[in-house]
Amino acid sequence: MAKRKNPGVTGLVIGAIVVGIVVGIIIVNPRYSPAVNVEVDSKDIAYNHAEGAIARVNKAKVSHILISYKTAKSPTPGLKDKNRTEEQARKLAEEIWAKYREAEAADKDKVWKELQAQYNEDKEPHTEYDVTPEAGWIQEFKDIGLTTAVGAARITMPPGKYGYHVIRRIE
Secondary structure, X not given: OOOOOOOHHHHHHHHHHHHHHHHHXXXXXXXXXXXXXXXXXXXXXXOOOOOOEOOOOOOEEEEEEEEOOOOOOOOOOOOOOOXXXXXXXXXXXXXXXXXXXXXXXXXXXXXXXXXXXXXXXXXXXXXXXXXXXXXXXXXXXXHHHOOEOOOOXXXXXXXXXXEEEEEEEXX
16 A cells, blocks of 8 residues: 555645635626625725826916915914814815815816815915916925816825915816
8 A cells, every 4th residue: 555645735636626616606606796885984085196197287277275284384374273283284185185086076166166165274265276387386286286187186295385285177
């Protein structure tokens, strides 16, 4: 009687076959669908700086929501929370971005104006800006304005000297 050299190999082969059959049934079975959680709170959506990014253009029209904080290089006079930290300002900017992002396409303009009215700490909350490489805006503002797709919104990262700008490109 010959002695087996590796009795575990047979067990591994049988195990692989069983796993293959189970995976095959799951993949081929048209009634199988994995559980999906479709309810997502805007606070659970992590800001994605690449979302809405495009190659740099030479001209854009944008509007923004400025969120300042107490230690910004030039905190705005419109700072609504005089004790807001940079981390709190960033979190608020990301929440604003998420609310805009989640809005239905038909409601985006209305939602943006409401967010501006509620959160913008700029002296003129609904102003539209022409952005070019030569424009007199801070570099972070120009960089985001010129690299954002029409209809998308992005946040200046790092913040500019006034704070975080949530910038929406209009055209």
